[in-house]
Amino acid sequence: MDTGTHVVMGISLGGLALLDPAVSADPHMAHAVMIATIAGSQAPDIDTVLKLKNNAVYIRNHRGFTHSIPAVLFWSLLIPAVIFPFVPGANLLHLWLWTLLAVVLHVFVDIFNAYGTQAIRPFSKKWVALGIINTFDPFIFFTHLVAIVVWAIGGHPGFTFITLYAVIFCYYIVRVIMQLQIKRQLRARFDEIEEIIISPTMKFRQWRIAVKCKSSFHVGRSMNGEVVILDTFNRVPVPDTEIMKIAKQDENISAFLSFSPVYRWEVDKYKDHYEVRFIDLRYRSKGHYPFVAICHIDMDHQIKNSYTGWIFSEEKLQKKLRLGSV
Structure with missing residues (x-):
C-alpha cells in the first residue's frame, strides 16, 4: 500500500489497542503504543531509500528482505527497544505485541497488491502478489480516515475500529470474488x-x-x-544470441527480468549500436506500456548505457539514455 494508507492503518491500530487493559490503563503506555504502531506500519518501507541509488537496485530489492519473516521480527523488536527507555513503566510485552501486529499488517496488506512482497523469505524468494487491491485504494484509505475522525470526536475506539475492520474484511472478500469472476471469463475465452x-x-x-x-x-x-x-x-522465446547474453548481464535488464513475470522483447540494429528492449505487459495505459528496460550495446559488444523504470514517452526515454541513466 502507499505511505498514507500505512499511516492511517497505524493510527487505527493505536486506537484499537485501547481495548487492551494494559494500554488503556496508562496514558503513557497508550502514547507509546500509538508511536509504535505508526512506526511499525512504516518500517518495512525503509527500503524506499534505495531509489536514491538507482532504479535497478530499487526494483530488485523494494519489498524484498525488509518485508521478510526475519525483518518482521527485527522491526517488532527494534521499535519497542527504542521506545521503552523513554517510557520505562510501559508493559514491554504488550508494546511488542502491538508493534508486531502493525508490522505484520503492513506486510499482509502489501501481499494483496499487484507489486507484492517477498513475504515468505527466507523459505523462498518468490514474489507473493495477489493483485486484489490497488497500491492506493480510495475506499480503504477514506474508511480509515472516517473511523479516525469518529474516534477524535468522541466515538468509542473499540466499537469504531472493530466496525472498520469488519467493513474492510468484507471489502476484501468482494474484491476476491470480483477477481475470480474475471479469471473464470478468461479461462472460458482462451485455451x-x-x-x-x-x-x-x-x-x-x-x-x-x-x-x-x-x-x-x-x-x-x-x-x-x-x-x-x-x-x-x-509469444516468442528470448533468443540465445550474443547480443542478448550481453544485455542480460546489464544491471537494469537483469533487475527488470527478476521482477517482471510477463513481457515481450525487441532487438533493433542501428548504424553504431544495438538496442535491446524489454516491455512489461502488465501496466498498459492509454495504449502505452510505460514500464520498460532498455540497453544500448555498441558494435564492439560493449554496453553503452541502459535504463529501467516508468517512462511515458519515447522522447523522455531517449533523453535518459543520452544522459547515461542507470
Missing part, C-alpha cells in the same frame, strides 16, 4: 493459459489484465464486469 495476471486500478470495477498462453500474450481490461482484450502478441 492453454499458463498464467493470468490481474492488476487492480483505483477504479472499483476496472482491472488490468495480462494473460500468458502457450503461444501468445493477451493484454486487456475488465470494465464493469466485461473483459476487453486490447492487444495480442505472439
